[in-house]
Amino acid sequence: MSESAGGALTGLRVIEIGNLVAGPFAARLLGDHGADVIKVELPGAPDPLRSWGQYHRAARGFFWTVHARNKRCITLDVRPEPGRQLFLDLVQRADVVIESFRPGTLERWNLGYDELKRANPKVILARVSGYGQTGPFAHRVGYASIAEAHAGLRYINGYPDQPPIRMALSIGDSVAGMFAAHGILAALHARSRTGEGQVVDVALTDACLALTESMIPDYDQGAVIRQPGGTRLDKNAPSNIYQAANGQWVVIAANQDSLFRRLCAAMGSPELADDERFATHTARGENQDELDELIAGWARGHEPAELVKTLDEVGVACALMATAADVVADPQFHAREMVVPHHDEEFDVDVLGPGVVPKLSATAGVVRWAGPPAPGSHNDEVFGVLLGLTPERVARLVAQRVI
The missing domain is CATH 3.30.1540.10 (formyl-coa transferase, domain 3)
Known part of the structure; x- marks a missing residue:
């Protein structure tokens, strides 16, 4: 398996550490466009997203097939000193590190930005968390649903005089991942001028607030508290x-x-x-x-x-109003290569999933492979080839449960 197969970000190496959606979503977007994404999972404690989704086969969900596409997966416990040093060895060879822990976690492991920068002054650290790295709520646990509520996004969705509804998707995670990818690209552009890396700090709450359109200025200037509009966009008609006649x-x-x-x-x-x-x-x-x-x-x-x-x-x-069945059959999405197969190695089937966004005319992104079925699928490639560890040392680290 090659590290990259074309794309605008070919040659960019990204280390992803952390579970669930927002940070890994940002890494997926970079991987879609050719970045070599190395995902770190804890030995014996894989990313819970491997089992997420509404349909399961053999206790495994298919969200993972899409979410971890174009990534190389390794297992590494960065907390003991041998694992910490291996992580820093990877950082020396990386352009970007994406982490999605509660603020202070990397610092407790002696892997904060100062340590990463000593290993690689050019490295960019993208930090995705519920409330960001600063402010009085930075220490709080923050999932997408919490961020959507805290930022006012949840309140304005639903029907008047009824409890605010939950959107069927984790909008907060996805938009935070998009902002993280945007911030990483901005930081890479800045590095091309300065030669220095920096921290990209993305809060799920900030990302949700950024979506609220006129909610803040309407309140500031007119004391208008935007209310849920049900199926319509309030004050924007029609x-x-x-x-229609058949009820659709x-x-x-x-x-x-x-x-x-x-x-x-x-x-x-x-x-x-x-x-x-x-x-x-x-x-x-x-x-x-x-x-x-x-x-x-x-x-x-x-x-x-x-x-x-x-x-x-x-x-x-x-x-x-399309259902999943309508989307899968839609000629527009097929023409745009937005419903594409991901070959699932574990079940040896092609699993349809969303394609790559955006479309680039000269260096198009592509789904190169689906999410690896087993944690540590690329340990040999990364530890043996990239870092040059001998088979004997790899065997010792496995015995110590470091990798």
Whole structure:
């Protein structure tokens, strides 16, 4: 197995240490574009994500197949001195270290940034945690659901007068991973000028807060506390889901003036575009309930495919509410190589998963291999070839449970 197979980040070496989603998600994004990602798991205590997901076979989930793709997995206990030194040997050969522990954990292991920088002055340390490395809550445990609640993101999702809902995905983890990858690339660009590494500090709470659009300025200037809007985007109309004739839901978003005018024409009611209740963005927001009723009545008289075809032809943004089955069969996603096979070695099957984002025209990212099925699958490659350890020394370290 080669360390890389093309891509914009070919030649970049990343050490990933830590479990679950946010930090490893950032490493996956870099690996998708050619980085050599070496994932460190504790001997005897693999990443719990190996068993996550809603479908299991032989007690193993398939989230791992996608989440750990393009990574080389090793086992290493960095806490005893031999393991700590091996980790520093890897750092000497790395560009980036991504960790996702509670602040202070690396320092307790004598592997804080000062130690890493002594081993490699150019190394970039990306630290992903619940509340970040600073502030009065830095010591707290922070999962995605906690971060979404703390940042106000959870509160504004759901239905009025009902408990805030949980989004079906760990949005906080994913967006924190994206910000971490963004920060790493920014730090790499800075290093190209200064020759020095630095710390990239990403908090799940910060990442969630960054998604809240106008929530903060609306409160600051107008004391407006944004409320959950249910299925629609409050004060942005029309932007909602509507039932077609067979009961299937269709999303229609035409809150821009030009799109709204097209929608009115498609509905056979062009006069609504000049109605003072709906003629402007602000007016439509103030009369959102009435407008939604008009559109819902029209939508119920059309089959979903007909509805989408009619709106698409006149340039109104719309889509059927897709299930996983719809996504897997969707020609657009297949054309974009966004539903791609990952070959699962343990079960010897191709497992479909999401493709690489974004698409680069000259140095495209690719799924080179799926997540290795066993912890330590690449111990020989990394310890034997990369670090040059003899088989005898590797055997001693295994006996000591260091690797």
